[in-house]
Amino acid sequence: MSETAEKDQSLWLLTASPTFWAAHFLLCYITAAIWCAKVVGLGGSLASARVAIAVYTVLALAGIGIVGRVGYRRHSHGNATLPHDDDTPEDRHRFLGFATLLLSALSAVAVIYAGLVIFFFRSCY
Amino acid sequence: MTGGAIVIWIAVIALAIHAFRARPGSHSGRHANYLILGGGAIVPTIVLTALLIYGLAPIPALLAPAPEGSLKIAVSGEQWWWRVRYETSDADAVVLANEIHLPVGEPVEFRLESPDVIHSFWIPALGGKVDMIPGRVNRLSLTPTKIGVFRGACAEYCGTSHALMSFYVRVEEKAAFDRWLMRQRATALPPSTPLAKRGQASFLANGCGACHAIRGTPADGVVGPDLTHVGSRLSIGAGILPNKPKAFVHWIARTDQAKPGVLMPAFGMLPKADIEALAVYLEGLR
Numbered sequence: 362m363s364e365t366a367e368k369d370q371s372l373w374l375l376t377a378s379p380t381f382w383a384a385h386f387l388l389c390y391i392t393a394a395i396w397c398a399k400v401v402g403l404g405g406s407l408a409s410a411r412v413a414i415a416v417y418t419v420l421a422l423a424g425i426g427i428v429g430r431v432g433y434r435r436h437s438h439g440n441a442t443l444p445h446d447d448d449t450p451e452d453r454h455r456f457l458g459f460a461t462l463l464l465s466a467l468s469a470v471a472v473i474y475a476g477l478v479i480f481f482f483r484s485c486y
Numbered sequence: 487m488t489g490g491a492i493v494i495w496i497a498v499i500a501l502a503i504h505a506f507r508a509r510p511g512s513h514s515g516r517h518a519n520y521l522i523l524g525g526g527a528i529v530p531t532i533v534l535t536a537l538l539i540y541g542l543a544p545i546p547a548l549l550a551p552a553p554e555g556s557l558k559i560a561v562s563g564e565q566w567w568w569r570v571r572y573e574t575s576d577a578d579a580v581v582l583a584n585e586i587h588l589p590v591g592e593p594v595e596f597r598l599e600s601p602d603v604i605h606s607f608w609i610p611a612l613g614g615k616v617d618m619i620p621g622r623v624n625r626l627s628l629t630p631t632k633i634g635v636f637r638g639a640c641a642e643y644c645g646t647s648h649a650l651m652s653f654y655v656r657v658e659e660k661a662a663f664d665r666w667l668m669r670q671r672a673t674a675l676p677p678s679t680p681l682a683k684r685g686q687a688s689f690l691a692n693g694c695g696a697c698h699a700i701r702g703t704p705a706d707g708v709v710g711p712d713l714t715h716v717g718s719r720l721s722i723g724a725g726i727l728p729n730k731p732k733a734f735v736h737w738i739a740r741t742d743q744a745k746p747g748v749l750m751p752a753f754g755m756l757p758k759a760d761i762e763a764l765a766v767y768l769e770g771l772r
């Protein structure tokens with residue numbers, strides 16, 4: 362069955378990158394909160410939490426990269442022309458693929474913004 | 487910041503000139519795409535990233551504790567005023583309201599809290615804003631570098647009169663600051679004129695002391711602002727009225743007009759002469 366068969370196509374892929382973003386955001390906050398409140402206390406070093414957040418960021422960006430690539434491939438497949446709003450499988454694939462790619466780019470930027478914080482904050486204040 | 491504003495201004499003017507000079511008719515699709523991608527996605531992302539880094543960089547220093555021995559000031563945001571407490575080494579802390587004095591060039595640590603709802607402590611000229619969250623003590627450390635009077639405000643919507651919750655910060659030389667702090671620590675001056683004496687009697691007789699403290703008198707309420715040296719402040723009503731007898735009259739008689747939703751009831755029912763005497767008494771509490 363081809364990758365773009367009608368039956369395989371769903372909206373789920375569209376939600377994957379924002380889900381990575383949401384999960385990354387939550388994990389960063391929860392990790393830092395628990396680390397500061399339960400482990401090292403006020404004024405303690407964030408060192409291990411920063412490493413964890415760096416790992417989350419790399420994993421989230423990798424996941425978003427894979428989803429974005431799949432989206433790009435779906436967008437590149439077929440000959441449906443712009444603006445991809447006909448009721449044919451090809452138009453849908455191209456449209457959903459492109460939307461997935463754009464959402465992946467947005468999610469990547471958001472993940473980088475959340476992850477940037479570790480370069481500035483070194484302690485629990 | 488000024489440089490950034492100038493760049494944006496030049497870009498907007500250039501676009502306007504371009505729009506006037508552009509010939510009507512269809513434009514190249516590729517150029518339009520570049521404009522959308524560049525102006526709608528790439529440039530905003532770069533600008534936001536730069537602003538984020540610019541904004542994040544100074545935060546750790548503002549949140550870190552000030553060096554040992556620094557001046558410590560507890561500020562409590564309350565609907566809709568600021569309770570200020572200088573935590574001096576002496577047993578008796580200096581309590582005042584809606585005004586903060588700081589010595590220039592010396593680090594200071596604010597401990598920020600709130601007993602009611604979330605407020606946000608913000609002196610734009612001196613440092614970033616920090617939320618005051620019930621049940622928490624947040625910290626803000628800074629070192630004022632310029633002498634002057636700066637306005638502070640509540641930066642988190644906190645109810646009806648949120649916009650009327652301001653305060654003044656006076657940054658002064660260390661010697662002037664020390665003199666000011668010593669005066670603030672002292673008890674209130676006894677009223678010297680007959681009118682002020684009548685004002686004090688009225689203050690005590692009408693129950694003002696249930697909510698307000700004037701150290702050195704029987705008034706020892708803790709609900710509202712400490713008025714021991716209210717006459718020395720730059721404003722009254724949390725930065726909304728000038729420190730003048732007329733403004734005191736307005737505040738006492740029509741409190742709810744001056745600050746809608748305020749906890750203090752208006753005392754417009756008192757005889758006019760009493761209100762005027764109260765105003766003279768309070769304004770004289772230097």
